[in-house]
Amino acid sequence: MNESLIYRYLNGELEEKECLELLDWVNANETNRKTFTDIKNVWISAAKPEQMTQAELKTEFGRLTARIANKDNLSGSVSIQAKTKHSIGYYLLRIAAVLLFIYGTGITYIYLDDNDNQEYYDIYTRRGEKSQLVLSDGTKIWINSDSHLRYPTNMDKSKVIVQLEGEAYFDVAKMKSRKFVVRTSDVDITALGTSFNVKSYQEEGTVETTLEEGKIQITDAKGAENLRKSLVILPNQRVTIYTNPEAEIGPAERDESEGGDRVRIEEIESTDVFIQKQANTSIYTSWKDGLLQFRKVRFEDLALLLERWYDISIEINDEAIRDWRYTGTFDKETIEQALHALSMSMPFSYTIVKNQVAINK
Amino acid sequence: MEETFRIDVDRIRKGDENAFEKVFHAYFERICCFAREYVCDWEVARELAQEAFIRLWEIRDNLDDGSDIPALLFTITRNNALNYMKHLTVRQKYSDYTKQQHLESQLNLIALSDLQVDILFRNDMQKAIHQAVDELPDRCKEVFIMSRHLGMSYKEIAQKLKISGKTVENHISEALKRLRLKIKQNM
Incomplete structure (x- = not known):
């Protein structure tokens, strides 16, 4: 072994094979190790950092x-x-950021479903990204990170179904003759002029909804055997439905002393639904405000x-x-x-x- | 270099931000560059340097007139970098880093473990080393600076100076031998 390998290591020019050769040599005995570290020490000591500007x-x-x-x-x-x-500038920046959200993030696709011959928009948000949109009827939707929302291009229907995987906050425009349905993997959440949050990430094995205003109804979509009867939710209530029997009971549910009343709903005959009355809803919805x-x-x-x-x-x-x-x-x-x-x-x-x-x- | 710069330990101990900022300006980049030689990632190096200064500020109450602040900064950085490297080499084994990166990290870890950190912050030592670089034979100095300070590859240097790769290595070898001798004399 000649010292050439060490010099080329210092300059970051070793091939994988040579790296291995040098490592074996260095590990072979103390003398080799000392030769290696001595040379590296000299190299290090001769650094000349003058790249950073004052700014x-x-x-x-x-x-x-x-x-x-x-x-x-x-x-x-x-x-x-x-x-x-915060200075005024900070708030102005925040406002600018919110406006950017609407136009800036989320990737939109158009999707045509052959079954019902209905066109949909698909919006995907990546991790670390949020999106906000306003539908043609005035309904506002905030979409949290790592989520997918599908909604129909035509909102003029007696029943509008949007599909959600992930988390979104809905501020649904009041329209008397129309039902607005958020379809998650396991349950449908039907709203009539309300503001509510829905969280349904596959990996969490739960569907959670928090109602801030109005009234919503939760019904079985297809898979939720847990939900034998529809559930009506009132403002400031938070409902967690355990769709995956393997899912661990959530943090708030485990800690019984935390945050208001929690009731088992006897008529649903299921241990897999929790309702928290008088939830501090802002904890569950403030993500939309950043x-x-x-x-x-x-x-x-x-x-x-x-x-x-x-x-x-x-x-x-x-x-x-x-x-x-x-x-x-x-x-x-x-x-x-x-x-x-x-x-x-x-x-x-x-x-x-x-x-x-x-x-x- | 910093030889004319005097650190006011007393003012730092009393929480004087200006005195602290002076030390920061004098040493932050050197600490960054030092860490990067081992962790091979500028962002990580910057974090390690930031951590060292945060730590220094946290322990300012315990400083006394005999405290050697550059020694503290380099030592804290070295220890944190060692910790980081130990985790890194384990993680590289199981993730999608190349085998080559993993091997290089292991070499860096050995080098950092055995580093005599005082050669980096002792002003007399730094002065001697920079003087020794200055006094290298012309061609040797030129090659060394191209490699060490300008980050050129041996191939690039060979092409630029129209010499063989072997000759480049010989110059580097010569330069490092002379510098090593200088360090020994000053220890």
């Missing part, structure tokens, strides 16, 4: 002080919401939310951390700031590489 350094320092301020605010406070005073809110949510469940919200994937490498509960709100925090804040309230370590996050004890 870049200023930006970096701004980032640093923001993070420190965030940390200082956090210690001693239960909430992990950053306390920030807030990520959570209350006593297990870290494992929170990780799912963060994955969609930030378009990242999270690997939890410590079992105990999965069950830790977190409460908080993220507004404009970056994923770095969010993880930082979380790790301050109950300590864990994390690494972020591109969009991969690893959580460790």
